[in-house]
Amino acid sequence: MITCRNLTFQYPSADALLFSGLDLTFDRPGFHALFGPSGIGKTTLAKIISGDLKASSGTVTLTTEKPCLYTFNRERLPGWSPVGRHIEKTTPAGREALREKLIPLFGLSDLLGLRFSQLSMGQCNRVNLLRYLLQDFDVLIMDESLANVDEPTRQAILYTLKTLFPKRLFLYISHNVVEVARFCDEIAVFRGAHQIPPVLQLPGLNHLAADPEPGADVLSHVMLEIMNAV
Amino acid sequence: MLSRRIFQFLIVYLAGVGILFAIKISMGLSDYVIPGPADIWIAVEAVFIRYIKDVLNTFSVAVVGQALSIFLALVVGIIGRQATWFGAMIKVAAYNVQAYPIVAIAPILFILLGDGVFTRLVIAAMICYFPLLLSVIGIMSEPVADIEHFYRVTGRLRWQLEVKIRAFENLNKLTTVISGSATLAMAGAIVSEFIAADAGIGYSIRVALYQSDLSKILVALFIIGITLSLYQGLLELLGAGLKKVWTTN
Numbered sequence: 186m187i188t189c190r191n192l193t194f195q196y197p198s199a200d201a202l203l204f205s206g207l208d209l210t211f212d213r214p215g216f217h218a219l220f221g222p223s224g225i226g227k228t229t230l231a232k233i234i235s236g237d238l239k240a241s242s243g244t245v246t247l248t249t250e251k252p253c254l255y256t257f258n259r260e261r262l263p264g265w266s267p268v269g270r271h272i273e274k275t276t277p278a279g280r281e282a283l284r285e286k287l288i289p290l291f292g293l294s295d296l297l298g299l300r301f302s303q304l305s306m307g308q309c310n311r312v313n314l315l316r317y318l319l320q321d322f323d324v325l326i327m328d329e330s331l332a333n334v335d336e337p338t339r340q341a342i343l344y345t346l347k348t349l350f351p352k353r354l355f356l357y358i359s360h361n362v363v364e365v366a367r368f369c370d371e372i373a374v375f376r377g378a379h380q381i382p383p384v385l386q387l388p389g390l391n392h393l394a395a396d397p398e399p400g401a402d403v404l405s406h407v408m409l410e411i412m413n414a415v
Numbered sequence: 416m417l418s419r420r421i422f423q424f425l426i427v428y429l430a431g432v433g434i435l436f437a438i439k440i441s442m443g444l445s446d447y448v449i450p451g452p453a454d455i456w457i458a459v460e461a462v463f464i465r466y467i468k469d470v471l472n473t474f475s476v477a478v479v480g481q482a483l484s485i486f487l488a489l490v491v492g493i494i495g496r497q498a499t500w501f502g503a504m505i506k507v508a509a510y511n512v513q514a515y516p517i518v519a520i521a522p523i524l525f526i527l528l529g530d531g532v533f534t535r536l537v538i539a540a541m542i543c544y545f546p547l548l549l550s551v552i553g554i555m556s557e558p559v560a561d562i563e564h565f566y567r568v569t570g571r572l573r574w575q576l577e578v579k580i581r582a583f584e585n586l587n588k589l590t591t592v593i594s595g596s597a598t599l600a601m602a603g604a605i606v607s608e609f610i611a612a613d614a615g616i617g618y619s620i621r622v623a624l625y626q627s628d629l630s631k632i633l634v635a636l637f638i639i640g641i642t643l644s645l646y647q648g649l650l651e652l653l654g655a656g657l658k659k660v661w662t663t664n
Contacts, residue, residue, distance in 0.1 A: 256565070264662055265662060316565065
């Protein structure tokens with residue numbers, strides 16, 4: 186579904202390459218992750234995949250029918266009407282039932298009458314993610330989209346995404362190694378431009394709500410592999 | 416807002432008059448050069464009502480000129496916000512034209528158009544147009560990425576929505592710019608009256624100047640200042656009201 190080949194990127198104002206010779210493939214739908222330290226190029230790669238940025242060289246191939254959307258955690262809704270009205274207005278025809286299903290699952294039922302500026306940061310991120318989930322997409326890149334959301338709500342949202350959208354591909358950018366190890370199917374670990382290869386793909390536990398709790402040793406093993414790869 | 420504006424003007428005006436009196440006393444100047452309080456009061460009794468009418472005459476020209484400028488600056492600014500060759504051309508032209516003192520071409524306008532209301536209107540509009548245009552272009556060409564991103568990637572970002580988002584996010588800045596342009600429009604109208612018009616407070620000040628009558632000029636300055644303070648305060652109230660309506664409906 187997403188194939189990156191020999192990607193190189195350098196910001197015009199930077200002295201060094203952000204990454205070079207980057208190869209990456211996500212060939213099935215599911216909940217995958219881009220993981221690595223801050224400033225290593227996760228957001229840049231996400232923007233290249235979604236078409237917001239152009240790579241210095243290399244190719245990105247998306248074999249999807251519907252668009253690839255990129256959302257980030259500092260997005261805002263306009264302040265001229267309440268959150269509920271904005272969500273209604275941006276819901277494509279035929280997705281009203283999905284909207285009504287997602288709102289309580291995201292814990293937003295009591296917030297629809299409020300302005301975006303009246304919400305907490307976690308609530309803002311939930312509202313923002315919800316409106317993206319209602320759009321037409323095959324790939325959704327979530328750049329720290331659940332930052333500032335409390336642990337139980339975040340977990341509930343991740344299980345909801347995996348249950349309700351099994352045929353979509355999610356790329357989750359997060360710095361939370363536990364979360365990434367537990368919930369993601371494949372984890373692309375960024376190692377820096379000087380490392381060969383610059384990105385390693387590791388399997389995650391891909392835990393679902395109906396699955397038994399993963400053992401602590403299994404989770405620790407995946408987390409260690411991720412941390413050793415960085 | 417309104418009372419604060421008036422209060423600020425009164426402080427500045429009284430400080431200015433106070434400095435004049437201080438100079439008069441310290442240098443021993445005659446009433447002919449700087450009049451005393453009694454002379455100023457006599458001038459108030461003689462010309463206050465007439466000057467109010469003159470200021471309102473000038474003010475009406477300035478308001479119409481400013482309204483024209485705002486409309487034109489919004490239209491050109493909205494077109495010029497785009498990263499196209501046309502947008503770039505408008506920006507470059509606006510930056511270059513505003514660097515020229517527009518008031519210097521006022522005599523040409525009086526020669527071509529005569530000394531009627533229309534010429535005063537054109538000069539008032541031109542003087543406040545370019546600073547307004549630069550501000551509007553600056554505001555309209557600056558993307559509000561964290562709001563616009565969603566609409567852009569989902570194909571909903573029409574130009575009307577883009578303008579609405581940028582105007583809403585910069586409403587305070589726009590209000591300040593529009594309120595500030597009122598002073599420029601008034602200055603343009605007064606300067607045009609200084610040059611050649613036969614009406615308005617600028618014309619009356621010119622007559623007082625020829626008579627070397629500082630008392631009348633001080634009276635005129637007081638009425639101009641109060642009128643502008645009221646107007647700017649009202650514009651700010653309007654901006655605040657608009658924002659309130661926009662954010663609570």
